[in-house]
Amino acid sequence: MNIVLVNPPNCGRSIPEEEYGITSLKMIFRGEPLALSVLAGNLAGHEVRIVDLKAEPEGMEKLAADGGPDLVGFTAVTCEANTVIRLAGEIKKRFAGKSPIVVVGGHHASCDPAYFNREGIDYIVMGLGKLSFRLLVDDLAAGRTPAIPGVVRVRQGGVFSPSLRKYSEADLVDELPPRYDLVEAHRDKYVMSGVGGKVGFVVTAFGCTHCCAFCSIPSLTDGRYLGHSAEAILRDIDLLGDIPLIRFVDANTFGDRAAARMLATRIIELSLGKKFVADVRADTVVADPDLLRLWHEAGLSAVVIGFEEIDDGRLDRMNKRSSLAKNLTALSILAEIGIRVIGDFIISPDYDREDFERLGRFIDSSPIALPIPSILTPIPGTPLFRQLQQEITLTDLDYYTFSNAVLPTRLAPKEFYTLYSDLMKQLHHHIKKS
Ligand code: SF4
Structure with missing residues (x-):
């Protein structure tokens, strides 16, 4: 599969700035998207890229490379959740002919998975996903219907009842390192x-x-x-x-x-x-x-x-x-x-x-x-x-x-x-x- 993992841009909003003109309190998050490099480390056999929109705000254009993605995976903390939902919708529209699968994981998906149970998103990966995301990719690539604890198929309108995962050392996939090479171009940032x-x-x-x-x-x-x-x-x-x-x-x-x-x-x-x-x-x-x-x-x-x-x-x-x-x-x-x-x-x-x-x-x-x-x-x-x-x-x-x-x-x-x-x-x- 052609897989693109996306780190959302800096997108949080600031009441002190918007209401009172106090600009000094806006939070800017820096640092490499290690969670995505870790996931990529367990995706051998697939074409994987990381688009870090914090380091490279115009990076969404790269999604079109190689005929467009088969699967786009987002990570998101809470203040990024709405941005990810918006970007997911844009991807679905832009690559409508290819129907890429959109997956969301990360902190907000782990704490509040039901928030992502909406249009534009296909699967939610809760918690530590290095193993469960790989299993999901394998099932999708093979045309199987995934039934993986900790992975939820989005079904809007239905009852949202995720099957919980019993996390263990196996989920660390200790033997496979993160793909640091995928973000090397941004290392100076x-x-x-x-x-x-x-x-x-x-x-x-x-x-x-x-x-x-x-x-x-x-x-x-x-x-x-x-x-x-x-x-x-x-x-x-x-x-x-x-x-x-x-x-x-x-x-x-x-x-x-x-x-x-x-x-x-x-x-x-x-x-x-x-x-x-x-x-x-x-x-x-x-x-x-x-x-x-x-x-x-x-x-x-x-x-x-x-x-x-x-x-x-x-x-x-x-x-x-x-x-x-x-x-x-x-x-x-x-x-x-x-x-x-x-x-x-x-x-x-x-x-x-x-x-x-x-x-x-x-x-x-x-x-x-x-x-x-x-x-x-x-x-x-x-x-x-x-x-x-x-x-x-x-x-x-x-x-x-x-x-x-x-x-x-x-x-x-x-x-x-x-x-x-x-x-x-x-x-x-x-x-x-x-
Ligand atoms: S729950 Fe654990 S990680 Fe979170 S603040 Fe407390 S000690 Fe730190």
């Missing part, structure tokens, strides 16, 4: 601001066993944590050649501490000479500082930690299973080791002026090198969404960029966004200082 220049993405594990109320990650594997072997991870790092900075893109890289220890030991033995950035939980740092020391020796230069809040009550309501005390301890351990910290914070729509100022003071006095505050957003399919669904006032998913308030704000919206923008400016000064 894949940079990580605030940490370093050119960066390569590597996945070490999927899913998470925690269940923070706002998070969509557990739905990718139905709450399981599935890790690649050390050899597969080293192979992928090697495939990225001389790129000096490797970003592990798992949401919880050290979720299996024994495996993380083994990988760091192998990297040290091999003297790879790379720098690494990984997401870790504060409680992992506190429980196992020696693991972080070992990783620092292996080249870990920065970690991303979801601190989320500076108040235990709010952390509890998010089911974060952490505390301010733990977060502070983690910060001092990392400072002592010499690992930089990128800190995620979540601004609740019920923030008042004092809450913004308190967060600003906390971050300014902390050793966090790169603070990233975003607005609490109940992503459909998450526990937070189920909890707050009735209160949501902004349902257009184009605005689900984590920089818009989709719930009512305690402050007047203009004051809320102005304080958010002021906080971001203050944080830029903090970044320059640190």
Whole structure:
């Protein structure tokens, strides 16, 4: 089959910009579409291309190559869902003679698959799709009717009842690497601001066993944590050649501490000479500082930690299973080791002026090198969404960029966004200082 995998363009919308002329809060997503390279890695025997519309906004024209695609696969996070539906419709019209099959996967398809049960889309792949997407392609190429757990045939008007997949290590297809070569032309555009220049993405594990109320990650594997072997991870790092900075893109890289220890030991033995950035939980740092020391020796230069809040009550309501005390301890351990910290914070729509100022003071006095505050957003399919669904006032998913308030704000919206923008400016000064 002639298969084109499409990474949608930057397309989120911004209330602060549209309503109040505050342009500094619009989210721009950068980085290589690793999820698509991973899928492509398990499509041997087919003609596969990746069109990255974030790196190449005019890339849709490439779909016409080789007589047009037989199958187009999209990935999408929530704020990209409507754009993907629109692009799917355009593809169906443009290549009407060829009737390409359109498949959607990724975060939003995993959390809220029913959203894609509409015209222009043929199949939805939920969760970790490296194996199930391959099985789907095989069935379609052979003219069989697919019956694959985790893959849904779109049937508008009918009852939407996806058959769920029991994810296991087999879904990782560990032995087949991502097709990094398919995005090589854009490599210079894949940079990580605030940490370093050119960066390569590597996945070490999927899913998470925690269940923070706002998070969509557990739905990718139905709450399981599935890790690649050390050899597969080293192979992928090697495939990225001389790129000096490797970003592990798992949401919880050290979720299996024994495996993380083994990988760091192998990297040290091999003297790879790379720098690494990984997401870790504060409680992992506190429980196992020696693991972080070992990783620092292996080249870990920065970690991303979801601190989320500076108040235990709010952390509890998010089911974060952490505390301010733990977060502070983690910060001092990392400072002592010499690992930089990128800190995620979540601004609740019920923030008042004092809450913004308190967060600003906390971050300014902390050793966090790169603070990233975003607005609490109940992503459909998450526990937070189920909890707050009735209160949501902004349902257009184009605005689900984590920089818009989709719930009512305690402050007047203009004051809320102005304080958010002021906080971001203050944080830029903090970044320059640190
Ligand atoms: S926020 Fe992090 S720790 Fe919590 S569920 Fe998501 S990935 Fe797991």
